[in-house]
Amino acid sequence: MAKNWTFENIPDLQGKTIIVTGGNSGLGYESVKAFALKGxxxxxxCRNLAKGEKAKNEILKTNPSGEIQVMQLDLANLTSVEAFAKKFASEHKQLNVxxxxxxxxxxxxxxTDDGFEAQLGTNHLGHFALTGHLLPLLKGTPQSRVVNVSSLAHKGGKMDFNDLMFEKCRKFKPMRAYGQSKLANLLFTYELQRFFEANNIDCIAVAAHPGGSNTRLANHFETNKFMEAVSKIARGAMQPAAKGALPQIRASVDANVKGGDYFGPSGIGELFGYPVLVKSNAASHNEENARKLWVVSEKLTGVKYA
Ligand SMILES: NC(=O)c1ccc[n+]([C@@H]2O[C@H](COP(=O)([O-])OP(=O)(O)OC[C@H]3O[C@@H](n4cnc5c(N)ncnc54)[C@H](OP(=O)(O)O)[C@@H]3O)[C@@H](O)[C@H]2O)c1
Known part of the structure; x- marks a missing residue:
């Protein structure tokens, strides 16, 4: 086996069912492609069915026998999240990842449509609600997994439980809100793992980050021609999405992964490279904040974990 963990290390996935949110673009697209190729x-x-079908057809060009089902999911709308989970549960008997x-x-x-700050609402609360709705299927599938995608930006994040939505005392800054949402992804992962352990549920919670990967994620910076050009140059220096997706793919399917693991790229500053175990910061391991986030997320989404 090669030293670096690559696509070749992905096991045979026949018989497994995997949901990838945001599967039409960037890292999600590359993850769908890899999982489908392995069976x-x-x-x-995806939130836009036309984009989802386009992505699916692109993948099927190189893998005509790929089993890919496009389903509508808008994480910025709790009604859509619930409808997605209901439809999935009515059509599938298992959920491996x-x-x-x-x-x-x-x-x-x-x-978001429910009045949450968009980044916390989409990146964390939408996924918190989705995971909670899908819990019965995760519980019913042996050795299932939940994988949350965080970012190096979690290190700049701060949870302010008095002003999670930047409406009271905190001045809104786009990257401050992103950092908070990515820190929330990790707090949620570790608390979810504790929840699975405390309730003897045969599921693990794992996290991953892609370093810096060339995707459409930075499109909100591209507010004019100049910023578009700058962004294009910056993206050109990043690793391709197919490589950036490897940490989350490894977290999803490597048999050696344990609950609470966090994967990222091996290179300098974790910006690029092959997936290895990495460490998230102290704030992400703050159990008091993780508990608080869980309680407030249940309250805001109306989704109770049981
Ligand atoms: N690229 C990086 O360097 C980098 C670094 C650190 C972390 N990450 C993380 O990696 C993950 C994937 O991002 P990416 O880089 O692949 O970016 P991307 O190419 O922009 O893909 C993001 C995906 O999320 C979907 N999405 C956005 N809002 C949604 C909503 N309300 N409901 C459902 N889907 C929604 C997008 O759908 P549309 O196509 O409809 O917009 C798209 O499919 C993110 O969680 C990001 O924070 C990326």
Whole structure:
């Protein structure tokens, strides 16, 4: 076996069912493609069905026998999240991996349909609700997994439970809100793992980050021609999405992964390279904040974990 963990290390996934949120673009697209090539049934969850079908058809060009089902999911709308989970549960009997990949970065100060700050609402609360709705299927599938995609940006994040939505004392800054949402992804992962252990549930919670990967994530920075050019140059220096997706793919399917693991790229500053175990910061391991986030997330989404 080669020293680096690559596509070749992905086991045979026939008989496995995997959901990838944001599966139409960037890291999600590459994850769908890889899982389908290894024989999984993959649910490409996307907010825009036309984009999802286009992505699916692109993948099928190189893998005509790929089992890919496109399903509508808008994480910025709790009704859509619940409808997705209900439809999935009515059509599938198992869920081996839920890859919570979708995300937005550095948006202006806008709200989700339910009135949450957009980045916390989409990146964390939408996935919190989705995971909670899918819990019965995760519980019913032996050795299932939930994988949350965080970011190096979690290190700049701060949870302010008095002003999670930047409406009271905190000045809104796009990357400050992104950092908070990515820190929330990790707090949620570790608390979810404790929940699984405390309740003897045969499921693990794992996290991953892609370093710097060339995707459409930074499109909110591209507000004019100049910024577009700068962004294009920056993206050109990043690793390709197919490589950036390897940490979340490894977290999803490597048999040696343990609950609470966090994977990222091996290179300098974890910006690029092959997937290895990495460490998240102290704030992400703050159990008091993880508990608080869990309680407030249940309250805000109305989804109770039981
Ligand atoms: N690229 C990087 O360097 C980098 C670094 C650190 C972390 N990450 C994380 O990696 C994950 C994937 O991002 P990416 O880089 O692959 O970016 P991307 O190419 O922009 O893909 C993001 C995906 O999320 C989807 N999405 C956004 N809002 C959604 C919503 N409300 N409901 C459902 N889906 C929604 C997008 O759908 P549309 O196509 O419809 O917009 C798209 O499919 C994110 O969680 C991001 O925070 C990326």
């Amino acid at each position: 999984a049934t993959v649910i490409l969850a 839920l890859l919570n990949n979708a995300g937005i970065m550095a948006t202006p100060n806008i709200k």
